[in-house]
Amino acid sequence: MFKKILIANRGEIALRILSACKELGVRTVAVYSEADRHALHVRFADEAVCIGPPRSADSYLNIPHVISAAEITDVDAIHPGYGFLSENANFAEVCEASHITFIGPSPDVIRMMGEKDRARAEMAAAGLPVIPGSAGVVPDEEAAKEVAAEVGLPLMIKAAEGGGGRGMRVVRTKKELIPAFQTARSEAEQAFGSSNVYMEKLIEHPRHIEFQVLGDRHGNVIHLGERECTLQRRHQKVLEESPSTVLDAATRERVGKQVIDALRKVGYSSAGTVEFLRDVTGELYFIEMNARIQVEHPVTEMVTQVDLVKSQIRLAAGEHLDDVVGPFQFHGHAIECRINAEDPETFRPSPGHITAFRVPGGPGVRVDTAAYSDAVIPPYYDSLVAKLVTYGRDRAEAIVRMEGALDGFVVEGIKTTIPLHKRILAEPDFEAGKFDTHFLDRLTGIAGK
Amino acid sequence: MAKKTKSGSGAGAHAEGVDLIEVKRLLAFMQENGLEEFEYERSGVHIRLKKASTVHAAPPVAAVPPVAAPAVAAPAHAPAAAPARDPAQPASPAADVHMIKSPIVGTYYSAPSPEAEPFVTVGTRVESGQVLCIIEAMKLMNEIESDVAGEVVQILVENGHPVEYGEPLFGIRTQGKK
Numbered sequence: 202m203f204k205k206i207l208i209a210n211r212g213e214i215a216l217r218i219l220s221a222c223k224e225l226g227v228r229t230v231a232v233y234s235e236a237d238r239h240a241l242h243v244r245f246a247d248e249a250v251c252i253g254p255p256r257s258a259d260s261y262l263n264i265p266h267v268i269s270a271a272e273i274t275d276v277d278a279i280h281p282g283y284g285f286l287s288e289n290a291n292f293a294e295v296c297e298a299s300h301i302t303f304i305g306p307s308p309d310v311i312r313m314m315g316e317k318d319r320a321r322a323e324m325a326a327a328g329l330p331v332i333p334g335s336a337g338v339v340p341d342e343e344a345a346k347e348v349a350a351e352v353g354l355p356l357m358i359k360a361a362e363g364g365g366g367r368g369m370r371v372v373r374t375k376k377e378l379i380p381a382f383q384t385a386r387s388e389a390e391q392a393f394g395s396s397n398v399y400m401e402k403l404i405e406h407p408r409h410i411e412f413q414v415l416g417d418r419h420g421n422v423i424h425l426g427e428r429e430c431t432l433q434r435r436h437q438k439v440l441e442e443s444p445s446t447v448l449d450a451a452t453r454e455r456v457g458k459q460v461i462d463a464l465r466k467v468g469y470s471s472a473g474t475v476e477f478l479r480d481v482t483g484e485l486y487f488i489e490m491n492a493r494i495q496v497e498h499p500v501t502e503m504v505t506q507v508d509l510v511k512s513q514i515r516l517a518a519g520e521h522l523d524d525v526v527g528p529f530q531f532h533g534h535a536i537e538c539r540i541n542a543e544d545p546e547t548f549r550p551s552p553g554h555i556t557a558f559r560v561p562g563g564p565g566v567r568v569d570t571a572a573y574s575d576a577v578i579p580p581y582y583d584s585l586v587a588k589l590v591t592y593g594r595d596r597a598e599a600i601v602r603m604e605g606a607l608d609g610f611v612v613e614g615i616k617t618t619i620p621l622h623k624r625i626l627a628e629p630d631f632e633a634g635k636f637d638t639h640f641l642d643r644l645t646g647i648a649g650k
Numbered sequence: 651m652a653k654k655t656k657s658g659s660g661a662g663a664h665a666e667g668v669d670l671i672e673v674k675r676l677l678a679f680m681q682e683n684g685l686e687e688f689e690y691e692r693s694g695v696h697i698r699l700k701k702a703s704t705v706h707a708a709p710p711v712a713a714v715p716p717v718a719a720p721a722v723a724a725p726a727h728a729p730a731a732a733p734a735r736d737p738a739q740p741a742s743p744a745a746d747v748h749m750i751k752s753p754i755v756g757t758y759y760s761a762p763s764p765e766a767e768p769f770v771t772v773g774t775r776v777e778s779g780q781v782l783c784i785i786e787a788m789k790l791m792n793e794i795e796s797d798v799a800g801e802v803v804q805i806l807v808e809n810g811h812p813v814e815y816g817e818p819l820f821g822i823r824t825q826g827k828k
Binding site for chain 1 (some may be wrong): 754755756757787788812814815816817
């Protein structure tokens with residue numbers, strides 16, 4: 202087991218990693234920017250090193266400063282958390298070169314999963330279903346017709362070099378295909394300097410389903426079930442739950458097995474999440490993989506009783522999956538609400554001084570947060586204030602506990618999205634488990650996608 | 651004529667028309683009774699005494715915990731516990747002393763090599779751009795230069811010790827404009 206770990210992160214995840222280290226008897230080093238001098242992760246770690254001014258680029262993303270801090274404190278491993286340097290293959294390589302264990306997958310695997318079309322190609326080759334589409338850029342109208350015949354309608358034409366909705370066209374009928382192809386290409390040329398487009402099947406009313414995995418450094422991989430993360434606003438997850446209300450046991454088992462096989466083939470280790478889109482017929486299509494621990498990991502922890510962060514650390518230290526995880530079962534239902542420092546209606550960020558802070562408790566209620574009474578939420582980082590997670594023997598109990606917990610969560614001095622979560626929980630469609638990725642955008646009045 | 655006087659606890663204040671002995675008695679009175687603030691007016695004299703607060707509601711600043719000295723050439727094996735410093739306040743400088751703070755994280759060396767003389771000592775006059783020390787980070791020796799001309803009056807770190815971003819290293823007394 203490691204003697205000392207540096208946590209290359211801040212906020213609630215830094216605290217999460219800190220507690221896992223404490224439970225394992227590992228000493229901890231916190232790094233912090235000048236804006237985080239009074240942060241809890243600094244206070245609770247055994248040692249702390251200031252690594253830069255407030256801006257992330259100058260501090261938490263500053264590889265030389267983070268590595269330097271690791272060297273002067275003589276750590277044997279670094280846990281990168283999520284975001285920041287957690288999926289930076291270069292950083293993982295620098296750690297290795299400095300003889301510091303990076304708690305995560307190997308640099309090669311990180312790199313593979315980070316290049317989205319490469320990940321898609323590798324996972325498809327390894328047997329995972331991917332969204333049917335062109336095998337790359339569609340060069341001309343003839344090719345476009347061929348792809349359309351293969352993939353079927355409706356389909357999407359997307360700019361290869363860009364995003365943000367430009368160079369994108371939906372095609373629902375054969376007649377629309379060529380005109381859409383042509384305008385997509387000229388729009389892409391205008392917006393991104395390249396007329397390259399690719400095509401893929403349009404998944405209507407999609408739901409976002411992701412599988413949690415763990416791998417050791419000896420070639421073994423398991424999955425710990427799925428999370429449903431369909432409730433997103435502008436592609437940012439707002440609420441997550443496990444299990445999904447639409448995944449049956451047979452699909453879970455089938456896709457779970459495909460995930461394990463594919464990840465064994467690429468030599469995946471540590472924690473990770475494989476993300477899928479589910480269409481109305483129930484088909485799951487791989488979209489991408491996040492080669493790190495995720496924000497919503499507590500949801501899986503609640504229904505499996507497996508400590509994912511402790512597992513990451515033990516697996517990175519070379520332990521075998523069987524010893525670290527062993528047999529487990531799925532019990533009950535868990536929901537997580539991400540509480541952000543934002544106006545619940547305009548979503549404008551609301552950093553500032555918290556004047557009152559009271560978290561709910563009781564059976565089946567978990568709060569992961571680095572906020573406290575009198576804390577200042579700085580404007581330089583993400584707006585997550587707290588993760589409120591509830592567990593129930595079934596979904597109805599998890600929901601009713603969440604409603605009570607939201608009512609008992611007091612935050613004053615800044616605005617939070619607690620009222621938004623109350624609205625979501627009150628929606629009949631949410632209660633019925635009927636939603637797709639447009640649900641929240643509709644609820645919050647954002648037109649289109 | 652009403653005159654206001656303010657005094658930190660224990661510090662003597664000097665003001666016209668105020669009996670200092672009386673002020674001291676008032677301060678003692680405040681101390682005995684645990685008062686933070688005291689105000690009164692008598693015979694045209696208005697006195698307000700307020701204790702300088704040492705504690706405010708914010709949680710205590712985490713003193714920089716001891717950072718283990720790296721195993722450099724240093725013979726001292728016991729981890730040199732760096733004195734718990736309040737990271738928010740460097741040693742309070744005099745008004746014309748310019749603080750040089752570390753721009754990087756690493757290990758501080760006062761000389762270009764273990765056998766050489768230190769770059770500067772207290773009293774050394776330096777020019778703007780002159781090298782004051784080396785901070786080693788990731789096997790690279792970074793020369794830290796002064797950004798002002800003046801006299802080195804404070805050296806706040808020890809050779810071979812780790813330093814963090816923003817850590818005060820030197821106090822340089824500038825003589826007027828650069």
